[in-house]
Amino acid sequence: MAKTESKNGKGGFVQRLTPRDEDFAQWYTDVVTLTDLCDYAPIRGCMVVKPYGTAIWERIKEEMDSRFKASGHENVMMPMLIPENLLLKEAEHVEGFAPEVAWVTQGGKETLQERLAIRPTSEALFSVMYAKWLQSWRDLPLLYNQWCSVLRWEKTTRPFLRTSEFWWQEGHTLHETPEEAQEETMRMLDIYRQVCEDAMAMPVYTGRKSESEKFAGAVATYSIEAMMQDGKSLQAGTSHNFGDNFTKAYDVSFLSREGKLAHPYGTSWGASTRLIGALIMAHGDERGLKLPPRVAPYQVVVVPVAQHKEGVIEGAKAVADELSRAGIRVKFDDRDAVSPGFKFNDWELKGVPVRLEIGPRDLQSRQAVSVRRDTYEKEIAPLDGIAETVKSLLDSVQSNMFNTAKGFMDSRTETVTDFEQLKEAVKRGFAKAMWCGGADCEEEIKQKSGAGTRNMPFDQTPFADVCVHCGRPARHATYFAKAY
Amino acid sequence: MAKTESKNGKGGFVQRLTPRDEDFAQWYTDVVTLTDLCDYAPIRGCMVVKPYGTAIWERIKEEMDSRFKASGHENVMMPMLIPENLLLKEAEHVEGFAPEVAWVTQGGKETLQERLAIRPTSEALFSVMYAKWLQSWRDLPLLYNQWCSVLRWEKTTRPFLRTSEFWWQEGHTLHETPEEAQEETMRMLDIYRQVCEDAMAMPVYTGRKSESEKFAGAVATYSIEAMMQDGKSLQAGTSHNFGDNFTKAYDVSFLSREGKLAHPYGTSWGASTRLIGALIMAHGDERGLKLPPRVAPYQVVVVPVAQHKEGVIEGAKAVADELSRAGIRVKFDDRDAVSPGFKFNDWELKGVPVRLEIGPRDLQSRQAVSVRRDTYEKEIAPLDGIAETVKSLLDSVQSNMFNTAKGFMDSRTETVTDFEQLKEAVKRGFAKAMWCGGADCEEEIKQKSGAGTRNMPFDQTPFADVCVHCGRPARHATYFAKAY
Numbered sequence: 001m002a003k004t005e006s007k008n009g010k011g012g013f014v015q016r017l018t019p020r021d022e023d024f025a026q027w028y029t030d031v032v033t034l035t036d037l038c039d040y041a042p043i044r045g046c047m048v049v050k051p052y053g054t055a056i057w058e059r060i061k062e063e064m065d066s067r068f069k070a071s072g073h074e075n076v077m078m079p080m081l082i083p084e085n086l087l088l089k090e091a092e093h094v095e096g097f098a099p100e101v102a103w104v105t106q107g108g109k110e111t112l113q114e115r116l117a118i119r120p121t122s123e124a125l126f127s128v129m130y131a132k133w134l135q136s137w138r139d140l141p142l143l144y145n146q147w148c149s150v151l152r153w154e155k156t157t158r159p160f161l162r163t164s165e166f167w168w169q170e171g172h173t174l175h176e177t178p179e180e181a182q183e184e185t186m187r188m189l190d191i192y193r194q195v196c197e198d199a200m201a202m203p204v205y206t207g208r209k210s211e212s213e214k215f216a217g218a219v220a221t222y223s224i225e226a227m228m229q230d231g232k233s234l235q236a237g238t239s240h241n242f243g244d245n246f247t248k249a250y251d252v253s254f255l256s257r258e259g260k261l262a263h264p265y266g267t268s269w270g271a272s273t274r275l276i277g278a279l280i281m282a283h284g285d286e287r288g289l290k291l292p293p294r295v296a297p298y299q300v301v302v303v304p305v306a307q308h309k310e311g312v313i314e315g316a317k318a319v320a321d322e323l324s325r326a327g328i329r330v331k332f333d334d335r336d337a338v339s340p341g342f343k344f345n346d347w348e349l350k351g352v353p354v355r356l357e358i359g360p361r362d363l364q365s366r367q368a369v370s371v372r373r374d375t376y377e378k379e380i381a382p383l384d385g386i387a388e389t390v391k392s393l394l395d396s397v398q399s400n401m402f403n404t405a406k407g408f409m410d411s412r413t414e415t416v417t418d419f420e421q422l423k424e425a426v427k428r429g430f431a432k433a434m435w436c437g438g439a440d441c442e443e444e445i446k447q448k449s450g451a452g453t454r455n456m457p458f459d460q461t462p463f464a465d466v467c468v469h470c471g472r473p474a475r476h477a478t479y480f481a482k483a484y
Numbered sequence: 485m486a487k488t489e490s491k492n493g494k495g496g497f498v499q500r501l502t503p504r505d506e507d508f509a510q511w512y513t514d515v516v517t518l519t520d521l522c523d524y525a526p527i528r529g530c531m532v533v534k535p536y537g538t539a540i541w542e543r544i545k546e547e548m549d550s551r552f553k554a555s556g557h558e559n560v561m562m563p564m565l566i567p568e569n570l571l572l573k574e575a576e577h578v579e580g581f582a583p584e585v586a587w588v589t590q591g592g593k594e595t596l597q598e599r600l601a602i603r604p605t606s607e608a609l610f611s612v613m614y615a616k617w618l619q620s621w622r623d624l625p626l627l628y629n630q631w632c633s634v635l636r637w638e639k640t641t642r643p644f645l646r647t648s649e650f651w652w653q654e655g656h657t658l659h660e661t662p663e664e665a666q667e668e669t670m671r672m673l674d675i676y677r678q679v680c681e682d683a684m685a686m687p688v689y690t691g692r693k694s695e696s697e698k699f700a701g702a703v704a705t706y707s708i709e710a711m712m713q714d715g716k717s718l719q720a721g722t723s724h725n726f727g728d729n730f731t732k733a734y735d736v737s738f739l740s741r742e743g744k745l746a747h748p749y750g751t752s753w754g755a756s757t758r759l760i761g762a763l764i765m766a767h768g769d770e771r772g773l774k775l776p777p778r779v780a781p782y783q784v785v786v787v788p789v790a791q792h793k794e795g796v797i798e799g800a801k802a803v804a805d806e807l808s809r810a811g812i813r814v815k816f817d818d819r820d821a822v823s824p825g826f827k828f829n830d831w832e833l834k835g836v837p838v839r840l841e842i843g844p845r846d847l848q849s850r851q852a853v854s855v856r857r858d859t860y861e862k863e864i865a866p867l868d869g870i871a872e873t874v875k876s877l878l879d880s881v882q883s884n885m886f887n888t889a890k891g892f893m894d895s896r897t898e899t900v901t902d903f904e905q906l907k908e909a910v911k912r913g914f915a916k917a918m919w920c921g922g923a924d925c926e927e928e929i930k931q932k933s934g935a936g937t938r939n940m941p942f943d944q945t946p947f948a949d950v951c952v953h954c955g956r957p958a959r960h961a962t963y964f965a966k967a968y
Contacts, residue, residue, distance in 0.1 A: 041563045042570060042612055043600065051558035074535035079525045079649050080633060086526060103590040108583050108637040116527065118588065128526050138821065149564060153591040165563050337622065
C-alpha cells in the first residue's frame, strides 16, 4: 500500500489513481489506500481500519443495529475463545471451519491442556450458552446478536474483501417451530437488503444459495448479492436456517407447551466489513470513492475560498455550524497549507456527497456554490434556508446513486438459455439461467466460465425446461456470476 | 452462578439475594447473576455479557464515545493479534504484560514461525502504525481510540471486576510537545470523571498513581477512584502520559517545525466493562441493582395492573408509547404469566429508575402511580403531561443518586495523621494521609493495613510534615484504601 498522505497534502495524489476501466483491481487498491480507509497491519492477512473507514463502518453498523433492535433483537458479548471440544460438536461445521482456525496453546507461561480457537464464528458458543439459558417455550424466541471481530486464517487476502481478521455482526436465534425459524431467516435477509439498498444505495439480488455454497451446518443459506462495476458479484450478507442441526448437536432443549422436551430451531445471520469493499466497487469512479449520504462520515464538506480575506472563514464556518445544528454531518476544511482546488480533489477522492464552496463574493450575495459528487452538477444555493437545500440535495444524491446502480445492474443481468450465452453474459455481469441443481454441473460451469452459482431468486418462474449447461431437467432459476 | 430465571418467572428470586451488610461479596455475585447481567463462559476466567449487561455497556460507551468525538478523537479498528517481536520493544511494557499474554502458535494446520499475542493492550500496534503514518508536525496531534476486547490471562477472576477477556476502549494519542501530551492526559481523565459523575452518578477522586502503581511504560499514570459501598476503592479509569518512551522504543518520529527529526509525545487512556461492576457496587441495595437513569437500558417500566380488565393493556401501552416518543427508554411489561407484584420486584431487582403502575381506576382518573427506585417514593402522576413529569422525575433520581453516593464517599473519607487512624479508616473507607513516597513504605502500609495507595489528588496542600507510616519527610497527600 502506498505511503499515506500527510495532512499537508504533499504530492498530487489524484493523478495516481489507476483508471477504473484499465485495471479495476488496481483502481480498487488505489482507492482504498489513497482515501485512508485502511492500511496493512504487521500481521499476515490483517488490516488496520483507519478513522475514515471506521466511521463508514460505524454508520453501516448504526443502520443495521437500529433495525435489529426494532425487530426485537438484543446484543450480547461473547468471549473470543472457544475450547476445541466445543467447536467440534457439529460435524459439518467443524469440517467447514477447522482449516481456517487460529489456535491459542499458551496462556502466560503455561501450556494449555486444551487448545482454544479464536472464534471463526460463534455458533458453538451461542449453542453452549443457549443450552444453559433455555428452559421453557415461554423463553422463546431468543433473539441475540453480537458485534465483534472473527478470525479465519486466509491464504490470499485483500483489504475489506478478504482478511484474516474482519469485523462483523452475527445474529443467533432460537425458535419454537421450524416455520418461525424460516420467518426469522427471511426477516433478517430482508433487513440486509434494506440496509444495502436504502442506506448504501446498492441494489441486491436476494435468494437461496446452492447446496454446495451453503453455510457449514445449515439446512439452507440465503444471501444478498450485489453487482460490482466490473460485473462481478459480491455476497453482501447471509442468513442461515439451521433447522435443529445445532440444537441437537449441542443438546439445546426446552419444555414445550405440551410439557415435552424438544429441540428448538435455530438461525444465524451475518454481515461484515466486506460491505465497505462493496460500497467502493459499487459506486466509485475515476475520481475515487463515491459515498451515499446515509453512510457517509461527512455528508457535506464546506470549503472556504480565498480564506485569507476578511470574514471568509467566519462566514463559511457559520454555514457549516448551521448545517451541523440541522443534524447534517459536516466537515469544515479550513486548512491553510493547501489550495481550494486541492481540497476539491481531496474530498471528491474521499467521496463526500456534497461540497459547498464559499468565497467572499458568495458571502456578499448570501449564497454558496454546491457541487454534487454523483453528477458534478454545480448550483447556486442561497444561504437562507441552506440546511433545507442541502438536505434535499442529499436526498437527491442518495436516490440518484441507487437508481444509477440499479440501472447498471439491470443492464448487466441477462437471462440466458444456452451455455455460450451464459459464458458471454458472465464476462460483463450476471447470467440468470435454469439449472439442474447438480453439484457436478455447478462445478463444471465454474471451470468453463469462471462463474459460480450466486443464488436462486424467490421468483422461480421457469423459462426453460432443461439445464443451461448439462441438458438435464431444469430445477432452479439461478443467478450465475464471477465473484469476490 | 445460579441457573437463570425463565421469563415465566418461576421461583421467588428476591428472597435469594444475600443481604448487602451480611456478605457484600456474595450480594454482588447474587446481583450480577439474578439480574441477568452476565454469565460464566465455558472458558477459564471469561464471561458472557448478557443483553441487560450489554445494554448498560452500550449506554456507558455512548456517553464516553460522544465525549471523545466532541474533543476531536476518531475511532480506528486494530487487529487483535500482535507478533511477539513487536510486543517486546518497550522493556517495562513487556515486563508488565508478558506473564498475562495468551499466545497463538498455530494457524489452520501450520505451526507459526513467530508466536502471536492476543492483545493485552495495543500500545505496540498503535506505535508501529504511527511510525508508518506520521510524517510532519502538521499531522499532529494524532487522536485515535478503539473499542475492542483485550485478553489478560488472570488467575483469579470475578464477573466484570476481573476477567481474562474484557471489553474496553483504549485511546492512543501523539503530540508535538510534552505539554500537549500532559494536557491530553488531563483532558481524558476529566472526561472519565464526567462520565462517572454525570452519567453514572458515581463520584470519584482524581489524582496521580504512585510510581509502583503506574502503567508499565508510562511516565505518569492518573486515575479516577470510586468508592464502593463496602468502603473499598475501584479504579474506574486511567490516563497515562508516556512522554517519549514508546515513540523512542518504536522509532516513531516526525519532521518538526524546525525541519528536524523529532520523537512525538504519547498518551493512552482506558476504561472498561469494570465500570459495570462499579455501578453495581456504588449504588445497589437490598433489593438489587439501582441504575442511574442516564445509563439505564430502561429508564421507566410501565406495569399494567389488573391487565385482564378491558382497556387496561391498551391504556397502559398508550402511556408507554407516549413516553417512548418523548425519547424516554421504556419497558412495557404485559407478561400474563406473572402478577404485578412479581413484576414490581423483578424490575426493582433490575434497577429500573422509575416504575409506573396503571390500573383500571387509574385510567378512569387519567393518572398513574409512579414509584422511584432510589427512594421508593410513590406519587400520583396525571396522564396529561406524563412525559414531562417522568423526565423531571428521572432528573431527580439522577441527581439524588449522585448526592447520596457523594454523601457516602465524603462520610467515609477520613484525613488521618497517624498510622493507627489510617488502619481504622481503611476498614470503612478511604484514608487521606501524607506519605513519604517510598515504595518500601507503601508496601509495608499495605501489608499492615490491607490498604494501598489509590492516588495523589491534585490539591497537594500539606497537612502534616512527616509520613503517616514511616516518619520520613512527607511528600504526597495520598488516598489509601483497600481495593478491587
